[in-house]
Amino acid sequence: MALDTVDPIAWARPLFQIDDDAPIYLDGNSLGMLPRRSLERVTEVVTEEWGRRLVRSWGSWVDLPTDVGDLLATHLLGAAPGQTVVSDATTVNLYKLASAALDARPGRSVVVSDRANFPTDRYLLQGLAQARGMELRLVDFPDLGGPDPSLLRPHLGTETALVSLSHVDYRSGALADMGAINELIHASGALSLWDLCHSVGAVPIELDRTETDLAAGCTYKYLNGGPGSPAFLYVRQELQRSLRQPIWGWFGQADQFAMGQGYNPLPSIARFQTGSPSIVGIALVEAGTGLLAEIGIEAIRAKSLELTSFLIDLYDSWLAPLGLELATPRDPARRGSQVCLRHPDAYRICRVLVSEAAVIADFRAPDRLRFGCAAPTTRFVDVYDAMLRLRKVVQGGQYMSIDPEPEQVT
Amino acid sequence: MALDTVDPIAWARPLFQIDDDAPIYLDGNSLGMLPRRSLERVTEVVTEEWGRRLVRSWGSWVDLPTDVGDLLATHLLGAAPGQTVVSDATTVNLYKLASAALDARPGRSVVVSDRANFPTDRYLLQGLAQARGMELRLVDFPDLGGPDPSLLRPHLGTETALVSLSHVDYRSGALADMGAINELIHASGALSLWDLCHSVGAVPIELDRTETDLAAGCTYKYLNGGPGSPAFLYVRQELQRSLRQPIWGWFGQADQFAMGQGYNPLPSIARFQTGSPSIVGIALVEAGTGLLAEIGIEAIRAKSLELTSFLIDLYDSWLAPLGLELATPRDPARRGSQVCLRHPDAYRICRVLVSEAAVIADFRAPDRLRFGCAAPTTRFVDVYDAMLRLRKVVQGGQYMSIDPEPEQVT
Numbered sequence: 001m002a003l004d005t006v007d008p009i010a011w012a013r014p015l016f017q018i019d020d021d022a023p024i025y026l027d028g029n030s031l032g033m034l035p036r037r038s039l040e041r042v043t044e045v046v047t048e049e050w051g052r053r054l055v056r057s058w059g060s061w062v063d064l065p066t067d068v069g070d071l072l073a074t075h076l077l078g079a080a081p082g083q084t085v086v087s088d089a090t091t092v093n094l095y096k097l098a099s100a101a102l103d104a105r106p107g108r109s110v111v112v113s114d115r116a117n118f119p120t121d122r123y124l125l126q127g128l129a130q131a132r133g134m135e136l137r138l139v140d141f142p143d144l145g146g147p148d149p150s151l152l153r154p155h156l157g158t159e160t161a162l163v164s165l166s167h168v169d170y171r172s173g174a175l176a177d178m179g180a181i182n183e184l185i186h187a188s189g190a191l192s193l194w195d196l197c198h199s200v201g202a203v204p205i206e207l208d209r210t211e212t213d214l215a216a217g218c219t220y221k222y223l224n225g226g227p228g229s230p231a232f233l234y235v236r237q238e239l240q241r242s243l244r245q246p247i248w249g250w251f252g253q254a255d256q257f258a259m260g261q262g263y264n265p266l267p268s269i270a271r272f273q274t275g276s277p278s279i280v281g282i283a284l285v286e287a288g289t290g291l292l293a294e295i296g297i298e299a300i301r302a303k304s305l306e307l308t309s310f311l312i313d314l315y316d317s318w319l320a321p322l323g324l325e326l327a328t329p330r331d332p333a334r335r336g337s338q339v340c341l342r343h344p345d346a347y348r349i350c351r352v353l354v355s356e357a358a359v360i361a362d363f364r365a366p367d368r369l370r371f372g373c374a375a376p377t378t379r380f381v382d383v384y385d386a387m388l389r390l391r392k393v394v395q396g397g398q399y400m401s402i403d404p405e406p407e408q409v410t
Numbered sequence: 411m412a413l414d415t416v417d418p419i420a421w422a423r424p425l426f427q428i429d430d431d432a433p434i435y436l437d438g439n440s441l442g443m444l445p446r447r448s449l450e451r452v453t454e455v456v457t458e459e460w461g462r463r464l465v466r467s468w469g470s471w472v473d474l475p476t477d478v479g480d481l482l483a484t485h486l487l488g489a490a491p492g493q494t495v496v497s498d499a500t501t502v503n504l505y506k507l508a509s510a511a512l513d514a515r516p517g518r519s520v521v522v523s524d525r526a527n528f529p530t531d532r533y534l535l536q537g538l539a540q541a542r543g544m545e546l547r548l549v550d551f552p553d554l555g556g557p558d559p560s561l562l563r564p565h566l567g568t569e570t571a572l573v574s575l576s577h578v579d580y581r582s583g584a585l586a587d588m589g590a591i592n593e594l595i596h597a598s599g600a601l602s603l604w605d606l607c608h609s610v611g612a613v614p615i616e617l618d619r620t621e622t623d624l625a626a627g628c629t630y631k632y633l634n635g636g637p638g639s640p641a642f643l644y645v646r647q648e649l650q651r652s653l654r655q656p657i658w659g660w661f662g663q664a665d666q667f668a669m670g671q672g673y674n675p676l677p678s679i680a681r682f683q684t685g686s687p688s689i690v691g692i693a694l695v696e697a698g699t700g701l702l703a704e705i706g707i708e709a710i711r712a713k714s715l716e717l718t719s720f721l722i723d724l725y726d727s728w729l730a731p732l733g734l735e736l737a738t739p740r741d742p743a744r745r746g747s748q749v750c751l752r753h754p755d756a757y758r759i760c761r762v763l764v765s766e767a768a769v770i771a772d773f774r775a776p777d778r779l780r781f782g783c784a785a786p787t788t789r790f791v792d793v794y795d796a797m798l799r800l801r802k803v804v805q806g807g808q809y810m811s812i813d814p815e816p817e818q819v820t
Contacts, residue, residue, distance in 0.1 A: 017457065017461040017462075019462065022462075025464060027464065027465045030465050031460070031464055031465040031468075033461070033464065034456065034457070034460050034461035038456065039453070039456050039457060039461075042452060042456055042690070043449070043453070046444065046448065046449050046452055046636065047427065047444070047449060049637075050441070050444055050636050050637055051427040051443070051444035051449075052427075052429065052432075054435060054437065054441055054443065054770065055437045055440050055441040055770060055772070056764070056770070057637070058441075058637070061637060061638075088498065088499065088502060089498065089659070089684050089685030089686060089687075089688075090685050090686070091657060091659030091660070091661070091684040091685030091686075092498060092502055092657060092659075092684050092685060095656075095657045095659075095684075115671070118660075118669075119660045119663065119666075119669045119670070120658075120659045120660035120661075120685060122671070122673075123658040123659060123660060123662075123663060123673040124657060124658045124659060126658060126672070126673050127656060127657070127658035127673060131656065138671075218685075218686065220686065226456065226460055226689070226690055227459075227460055227467065227468070227471060227686070227688075227689035227690065228471075228685075228686040228687045228688040228689045228690075228691075228692075229688065229690070230688065231685070246505075246537060246541065247501060247502060247505045247534060247537070248530075248533040248534045248536060248537035249499070249501030249502075249505075249530045249533060249534060250501070250528075250529045250530035250533065251501070251530075252533075253529065253533060256529075257775065258775050259528075259529045259774065259775050260529070260775075261525070261532070261548075262536070263532075263533040263536050263537060274499050274501040274502050274505075275499030275500045275501030275502060275530055275628075275638075275641070276499060276500070276501075276628065276630065276637070276638040277499075277638045278499075278637075278638040278639065278640065278688055278691050279636070279637035279638045280452070280636055280637065280638075280639070280690060280691060280694065281638075281688050281690060281691055282638075284690065354466070360464065360465060360466070362465065364669065365667065365668050365669050365670075
């Protein structure tokens with residue numbers, strides 16, 4: 001396809017393991033593809049670092065969480081070094097940061113989030129609010145808009161301790177204005193906590209410039225770190241020493257190997273670690289992040305917007321007439337790297353797309369098809385073919401024979 | 411060596427990656443060796459499950475944490491299925507369980523542990539106690555004994571909410587009597603939380619029979635799961651539904667992929683999960699655990715006791731006369747699978763052992779050399795040669811030229 005021949009980052013796709021007969025994969029926003037270098041790296045870590053050097057490798061492993069954190073920060077988060085660490089699951093990191101934020105705003109009784117926020121974010125905030133007798137206020141934003149600053153403002157006040165939002169909405173792909181929202185949050189005296197799962201590696205992020213307080217995100221989507229790979233967290237430099245990370249573990253302890261009495265956390269971002277870091281997992285994050293750093297986030301974003309715009313053009317021509325509804329902002333500046341289409345039979349259509357049309361997308365309850373455009377691996381021809389096949393599936397109506405009961409998809 | 415020729419589990423060592431010229435490794439209690447099958451398994455997970463099947467693999471991955479938990483439970487923990495899950499770091503698991511236990515004993519104000527307990531255990535209990543205005547009572551047990559029930563009893567009472575101890579002491583290797591201690595704990599109305607890091611895979615554990623309430627442990631020592639591999643946790647069946655796991659994440663949620671409003675935890679052990687599990691890490695845990703299950707924990711324990719007894723015999727003959735002090739119980743029934751020797755220059759001796767005598771042991775502040783005997787990989791000749799070389803290092807005195815400042819070892 002002509003668009004692919006002029007793609008300036010077309011060289012990146014062969015760096016991933018993609019079989020010639022592979023299905024069209026539009027779910028890199030759920031689990032990113034395998035960089036070829038990742039298998040090499042994991043083999044090296046397992047056979048050489050673990051297998052041969054054994055416990056002696058800890059001399060270098062011990063800095064891996066902050067080293068890979070800095071790699072990520074510098075290339076993809078718009079953050080100076082010393083503020084990011086790769087550690088634990090996203091949920092655990094959000095918990096640590098939210099708990100620390102609530103401790104830092106005593107006397108304030110409200111946590112604000114988005115009712116459409118990713119479930120784990122809502123659940124953990126609900127748990128923390130319940131344990132502390134606080135209110136979790138879930139704001140209803142219009143479906144396509146994400147957290148609009150003007151709609152958020154009335155919910156912020158002197159009682160607000162923390163505002164926790166997603167940078168890119170996991171369903172609609174709406175992209176929030178972090179700078180404007182952080183300004184509002186700070187005006188109320190609250191702290192901001194951003195979930196970057198659906199933006200990191202796809203959208204340029206400017207944590208320092210937007211004066212973000214706290215952030216966390218996963219590494220298994222656009223960062224291609226592998227299933228359930230360790231997540232990252234960011235804490236603004238000035239806040240680090242004043243925050244109380246709730247899970248006091250030996251990897252957050254100053255002079256860790258003195259095994260001393262009494263917790264005395266490190267004066268750095270490393271204090272937000274808990275137990276022994278998952279070295280094999282972090283090495284895979286390093287491989288995936290390093291590859292994105294070489295491609296460059298600006299080039300990724302440029303191609304991503306072309307891909308999603310192309311998808312929306314095809315939607316307009318082929319799918320709107322069939323009754324599918326666009327559930328992603330049309331304004332490129334307001335969307336991430338995915339496009340959602342709504343249809344009452346989205347679940348069944350998704351099943352047929354995967355099983356009979358060799359298009360892997362995902363279903364998001366109750367009625368959305370989600371197509372992720374991971375710029376390093378997705379070609380324009382993939383988007384074209386996928387929409388063509390989607391049209392055929394919807395027109396053909398064979399999805400009607402599928403059991404409508406949703407099963408587990410991720 | 412004759413003892414090796416009659417070793418009934420000598421067949422296991424070739425199943426690990428061990429070079430002919432490898433140093434003598436007596437640190438499997440810190441980081442276990444690499445099973446050959448683990449590289450095969452990780453390659454399969456990365457290239458096939460992740461690389462080729464991509465997000466479709468979640469259909470099987472989603473049960474991996476509880477499946478591997480059950481494998482571990484059945485073969486190594488003396489626990490019926492449905493009570494164990496592989497998830498997060500040990501520190502995070504201990505935090506979840508301790509927090510849940512404290513919530514389950516409202517009005518009780520004291521947490522009891524061992525002043526010699528592993529640092530992360532003490533730190534996280536200190537953090538939880540501080541957050542709740544409770545007292546952390548650290549009991550001083552005699553150096554060699556571990557938590558003696560008769561010395562523990564006076565510290566338990568109607569104010570005790572939780573007692574958290576290690577099954578095997580990380581320095582002395584003293585083995586606690588879980589059954590007797592659980593009985594005392596329950597008599598006081600408190601809950602028990604055991605750290606199994608230094609016993610799992612080396613010592614038979616009987617969580618069900620001893621009526622343990624809660625337990626957690628790592629998988630990177632005797633289970634050979636690799637550096638920082640995901641940990642496990644156990645919650646007694648009857649307690650599961652009544653406990654409030656503090657980190658509410660989407661992998662603990664019933665009907666997870668409905669992405670619904672409001673946290674409604676699963677009715678099973680899976681509610682103790684948080685975020686997306688680390689699949690590559692858990693697959694490595696499965697490989698290591700499966701191998702130990704094939705060898706059999708009784709055979710492992712029998713050889714382990716012969717190894718540590720042999721080491722102590724050599725100590726008596728060669729090292730006691732040089733002033734080293736045995737810091738591990740002589741009674742085999744009261745020790746795990748490691749032996750500690752004390753010497754004022756332990757740090758420097760350890761450095762020379764590693765760098766000049768090709769013996770990898772570890773140093774534990776302030777004055778201990780720790781030798782772990784991982785039965786599947788350690789031969790009697792390894793113990794013999796290591797003690798011979800240790801004698802030579804101590805006699806030769808060349809360690810005196812080493813900088814006495816401890817550096818990081820794990």
